[in-house]
Amino acid sequence: MMKKVRGLGMGKSYPGKLYVVEGCDGSGKSTQIYLLKKWLEAKGNTVFFTEWNSSELIKESTKKAKKKNLLTPTTFSLMHSSDFADRYEKLILPHLRAGYIVLCDRYIYTAFARDMARGCDPDWARNLYDFAVKPSLAFYFQAPLDVSISRILAGRPQLKYHEAGMDMGWSTDPVESFKIFQGIIKKNYDQMIDDEDFKVIDATLSIEKQQIIVRDIVKQNLEDYKMPFANKA
Amino acid sequence: MKDQLFYGKGLPYLTLNNLPGKLIVIEGPDCSGRSTQITMLKTWLEAKGHAVLDTGLKRSTLVGNVIDEAKKGNILGKTTLSLLYSTDFADQLENKIIPALSAGYIVLADRYIFTLMARDIVRGASKEWLVKLFGFALVPDMVFYINLDPETLLHRAFSKYGHLDYWESGMDTHLSGDMLESFKKYHLLLRKEYEEMSKEYDFIILNGKENADKMQSELRKKVGDFLEVD
Numbered sequence: 001m002m003k004k005v006r007g008l009g010m011g012k013s014y015p016g017k018l019y020v021v022e023g024c025d026g027s028g029k030s031t032q033i034y035l036l037k038k039w040l041e042a043k044g045n046t047v048f049f050t051e052w053n054s055s056e057l058i059k060e061s062t063k064k065a066k067k068k069n070l071l072t073p074t075t076f077s078l079m080h081s082s083d084f085a086d087r088y089e090k091l092i093l094p095h096l097r098a099g100y101i102v103l104c105d106r107y108i109y110t111a112f113a114r115d116m117a118r119g120c121d122p123d124w125a126r127n128l129y130d131f132a133v134k135p136s137l138a139f140y141f142q143a144p145l146d147v148s149i150s151r152i153l154a155g156r157p158q159l160k161y162h163e164a165g166m167d168m169g170w171s172t173d174p175v176e177s178f179k180i181f182q183g184i185i186k187k188n189y190d191q192m193i194d195d196e197d198f199k200v201i202d203a204t205l206s207i208e209k210q211q212i213i214v215r216d217i218v219k220q221n222l223e224d225y226k227m228p229f230a231n232k233a
Numbered sequence: 234m235k236d237q238l239f240y241g242k243g244l245p246y247l248t249l250n251n252l253p254g255k256l257i258v259i260e261g262p263d264c265s266g267r268s269t270q271i272t273m274l275k276t277w278l279e280a281k282g283h284a285v286l287d288t289g290l291k292r293s294t295l296v297g298n299v300i301d302e303a304k305k306g307n308i309l310g311k312t313t314l315s316l317l318y319s320t321d322f323a324d325q326l327e328n329k330i331i332p333a334l335s336a337g338y339i340v341l342a343d344r345y346i347f348t349l350m351a352r353d354i355v356r357g358a359s360k361e362w363l364v365k366l367f368g369f370a371l372v373p374d375m376v377f378y379i380n381l382d383p384e385t386l387l388h389r390a391f392s393k394y395g396h397l398d399y400w401e402s403g404m405d406t407h408l409s410g411d412m413l414e415s416f417k418k419y420h421l422l423l424r425k426e427y428e429e430m431s432k433e434y435d436f437i438i439l440n441g442k443e444n445a446d447k448m449q450s451e452l453r454k455k456v457g458d459f460l461e462v463d
Contacts, residue, residue, distance in 0.1 A: 057308070058317075061299045070295060072327045073246050074369055078320035079296070082313055089310025119246030127365040131312055 012133060016096035017225055019218065020107035022189065023141035024182050025163075026151035027203045028210070032141065033105050035211045036218065040101060045227060048095045052106035055086040066162050073118035076162070080111055081128050088132060096133065099228030108132050109140075109196060113188040117181060118168060137221055138196060139214060143203035145186055149179055240346075241368015244327065254334035256371060257456065258345040260427070261379030262420060263401050264389040265441050266448065270379070271341050273449045274456065278339055283460075286333040286340045288325055295324045304400060315353045319366060322349060326370065334371075339460075346370045347378075347434065351426035355419065356406055375459055377452065378431055381441030383420035387413070 019036070021029040033049075040047050053059055062079050065071050071079065095102050108129040115125040153159075153175065161167065164174040165181030193200060199217055201210055238249065257274075259267050275285045296317050303309040309317070333340050346367040354360055390397060399405070402412045403419025431438060437455060439448055 057303060057313075058296075058299055061296055065295050070324070070328075072244075072323070074244060074323045074327065075295060075320055078316060078323055082296070082316040082320055085310065085313040085316050089313055121242035121245050121368075124242045124365065124368055127362060128316075130359075130362055 014096040014133065015099035015226070015228070017101045017137075017222065018092070018096055018104065018133065018135040019101070019137045019139070019221075020104040020109075020135045021139045021141060022106060022109045022113075022198070023139075023203065024143065024145075024148040024186050024189070026148035026155075027141035027143045028151075028207065029139070029141040029203075030105055031207060032139070032201070032210055032214055033103055035207075036214055037103055039211075039215060040103075040218075045101050047101045047103060048091065049103045049105070050087050050091055051104070052110055053080065053083055055083040057086055058083040066160075069161070069167070071162070071167070073115065073120050076118065076167075077111065077115040077120050077125065077128065080114075084108070084111065084129070085131070093133070099226070101225075104135075107135060107138065109138065109189070109192060109198075112192065113185045116188050117165070117184040137217060138198050139217075140189060140193065140198035140200050141203040141210075142190070142200050145179070145183055147204060148186075149182060152178075237372055239368065240370050240372055241365060243371075244369050247327075247331075249331070249335075252331070252334040252371075253337040255339045255375075255460070256330065256334060256342065256373040257339065258342045258347075258373040258376045259379070260344055260347050260376060260436065261439075261441065262381060262386055262423060264386050264393055265379040265381045266445060267343055267379060269445055270449060270452060271343050273445075274452055275341055277449075277453055278341075278456075284336070284338045286329065286338045288329050288340060288342055296320050311353070311356050311358070315349075315356075315358060315363075318349050322346065322367075323369060330371065342373070345373065345376070347376070347427065347430050347436075351423050351430065354426050355403070355422045375456065376434060376436050377439055377455075378427060378436040379439045379441045379448075380424070380427070383417045383424070385442060386420055387416055390416070 019033075021033045023029040030051075037047050037049055053062060058079070062083060065075075065079065092102050092104070111129060112122070112125050116122050159174045159178050161174075164178040166174060166177050168177070168181065170180045171177040189198075192198065201213055203210065205213075238252075259271055261267050271287055275287050278285050300309075300314070300317050300321070303314070303317075330340050330342065350360070350363045350367065353363055387397075390401065397412045397416055399412075402416040403422075404412060404415050406415070406419060408418040408422075409415040427436075430436065439451060443451075
C-alpha cells in the first residue's frame with residue numbers, strides 16, 4: 001500500500017554527501033564548484049554534478065514559456081520546482097542514498113531568493129521544497145552587488161528578459177531592472193545565512209584563495225565519509 | 234458565503250478587489266459524468282443570460298505536452314508529476330479562471346485541486362504539503378462531488394474507452410500487477426480521500442448512479458438557489 005508518505009528528504013540523513021553553491025550570478029560560484037569537483041575526483045571520489053534549470057524533460061517547456069512571456073510568479077516558481085524535483089528524484093536523491101557525492105550549482109535557496117523577489121509568499125515557497133534534503137554543506141559566495149553586476153554585464157552583451165526581472169516592471173531598462181532584481185536577491189540570500197547555515201565565502205578574494213577555504217571546509221566535512229565502494233586505489 | 238478568498242497564502246502579488254463572477258467546481262473520478270453535467274449546466278445558465286466559462290484539468294499550453302510525453306514513457310517521479318500538474322493548474326487559475334471571474338463570468342471548473350490532492354495522496358504525498366502547496370487556489374463558491382462506486386466506474390470506463398487505461402487504473406501505484414484489481418483498489422483509495430475532503434471542504438455530494446437528467450435537475454436547483462440568493 002502506498003500510504004507511507006514519500007520519504008524524499010525532510011529531516012533524513014544519507015550515506016552520501018551533498019555540497020551546494022549559492023550566490024548571485026557573477027559571484028564566481030560556478031568556477032569554485034568546478035574546481036571542487038576536480039579536486040574530489042582527483043582524490044578518487046565518484047562525484048555527480050547538476051545545475052539549475054537543467055532537467056532535460058522540463059527545460060524546453062521553461063524556455064518556450066519564458067519566450068512567450070506566459071509566466072506569473074507562481075507558475076514561474078512551480079515550473080522551476082518541477083525541474084528541480086525531476087533532477088532531485090532521478091539524480092540527486094538516488095546518488096545520495098547510494099553513498100556518492102553530489103554537487104549542485106544552485107539549490108533550493110536560489111528558488112527562495114528569486115521567488116520571494118517576485119512576490120511569492122516565503123512560507124509557500126519554503127513548503128514547496130519541503131521534500132528536499134538539507135545539504136551537507138551550503139556555500140554562499142557573497143560579493144558586493146556592484147562587483148557581481150559588473151562581472152555579468154562584462155561577460156554578457158544582452159540580458160535575458162526574465163533574468164533581468166523585466167516581468168516585474170521595475171524598470172523599462174534591462175540593466176536598471178537587473179540591478180534592482182539582483183539587489184533584492186542578494187538581500188534575500190543575506191537574510192538566509194543564519195537560518196540555513198550558509199558557509200559564507202568572500203567572493204572578492206582570488207579564485208585560488210576561495211578554493212583553499214572551500215577545500216578546507218569540505219575536507220573536514222568528509223571526515224565521516226566512506227566511499228561507497230573501493231573503485232579507485 | 235465564503236469567508237476567505239484563497240485557501241491559503243493565495244497570490245500575494247495580485248490585488249483582487251472584486252470578483253463579481255462565481256466559481257462552481259464539479260469534482261469526481263473519470264467517467265462519473267462530470268463533463269456531461271457541465272455541458273448541460275452551461276447551456277442552461279447561458280439560456281438564463283449568464284456568461285459561462287467551462288474549464289478543466291485539460292492541459293494548459295505551459296506544461297501539458299511535458300506531462301503527456303512523460304506519461305507515455307513512465308519517466309517521471311511522483312513529486313515531479315505532482316508539481317507539473319500544479320503548474321498546469323496555477324496557469325489555468327491565473328490566466329483563465331481569475332480573468333473570467335473578474336469579468337463577471339460564471340466559471341464551471343471540471344475538477345479542481347481536490348482531484349490533484351486525492352491522486353497524489355494515494356501516491357504517497359504528504360497531505361499537509363499538498364494543502365500548503367495549493368494555498369494559492371481560490372475558494373470556490375460551490376463544490377459538487379459526484380460519488381460513484383469503483384464497480385460502476387469500471388464498467389463505464391470499459392464502455393467509454395473499450396479498455397482500461399494504465400494511469401486511470403493506478404498501475405503506477407503498484408497496488409496490483411493486474412489492471413482490473415488495480416483499478417478497483419485504486420478507486421477505493423481515491424474515494425476515501427474524496428470522502429474525507431468532502432467534509433473538510435463542504436462538498437455537495439451527488440449520487441453518481443442517478444440518471445443524467447435527474448442529476449442535472451438537482452444541480453440546476455442547487456445552482457439556481459445559490460445564484461438567486463446571492
